[in-house]
């Protein structure tokens with residue numbers, strides 16, 4: 103199967119390259135906002151959007167007047183426009199809210215450029231990128247296949263990364279005739295129906311505590327700056343602290359990401375059917391408990407990673423509906439115990455068959471059984 107694989111690397115641009123990256127991000131944002139404005143106007147007046155084609159022609163004309171747009175990678179500007187068109191068509195299909203203007207304050211500052219005639223390539227320990235030339239990068243993995251695109255990002259803590267998409271052929275994993283259910287939670291990251299537990303590594307919690315502490319400090323500094331009528335962009339102590347918070351946050355996200363990649367690959371390798379609950383991911387901003395908010399983000403990542411890996415490697419992922427009472431059912435006899443609705447109940451004894459259950463393990467067993475039931479006849483597992 104031909105798939106697009108993403109590779110993420112740390113970039114180490116020199117001073118000139120950093121300036122060019124900032125310019126390209128700025129111009130891409132300008133193009134996005136300029137055409138978003140036009141698109142919004144058209145939508146207000148006609149109820150319809152514009153087309154990528156017509157905007158693209160207009161962009162060429164725009165560049166004649168605004169010559170600074172010519173300084174940066176033209177493909178990056180085209181992809182910014184493409185992004186907008188895609189965002190708008192998702193909006194029209196009611197999959198998304200209407201696209202919003204991008205600002206310098208957005209968490210993700212990035213631009214995407216596409217492969218044309220070898221303009222993106224690995225040359226020794228450097229990465230060739232349009233307009234930037236050869237950029238030093240941490241080549242931690244070998245890129246397999248044809249490079250399709252590269253997204254250059256600057257994080258709030260001032261680090262640079264590149265995500266490279268490469269088109270590559272993947273071979274399905276061998277069949278194992280095995281099914282598994284997985285329950286994700288706050289105590290353990292994941293509990294599998296075969297009894298395997300993946301605890302949240304201790305340093306996740308350490309980092310979370312550190313983050314909470316530094317975030318408090320950040321909001322105090324914000325208050326101070328506001329009191330002094332100092333602009334936040336000019337408040338040095340605030341900015342310093344903001345970077346510190348971002349660094350911890352990035353570290354945490356990366357660590358979780360590595361962890362869930364390891365677990366998901368192992369699961370896909372060892373099992374043909376994987377049952378997982380359709381998790382409710384609440385709006386992160388509304389969530390007061392940081393630890394929970396972060397867990398939810400990694401659960402949804404876990405699910406999407408399982409989704410594409412199952413597809414790539416010829417396995418089946420079954421998303422079990424939210425109303426399936428995976429925690430309440432006895433995985434031995436099927437009796438439903440509504441008392442388990444209470445999250446504080448960590449273990450219980452079934453009133454009908456007297457089997458003792460660990461909450462998470464029992465849930466994962468039910469998810470496994472449900473996944474098997476729902477795939478009955480489609481795969482070779484009884």
Ligand SMILES: [Zn+2]
Nearest residue numbers: 432435452455
């Ligand atoms: Zn029972």
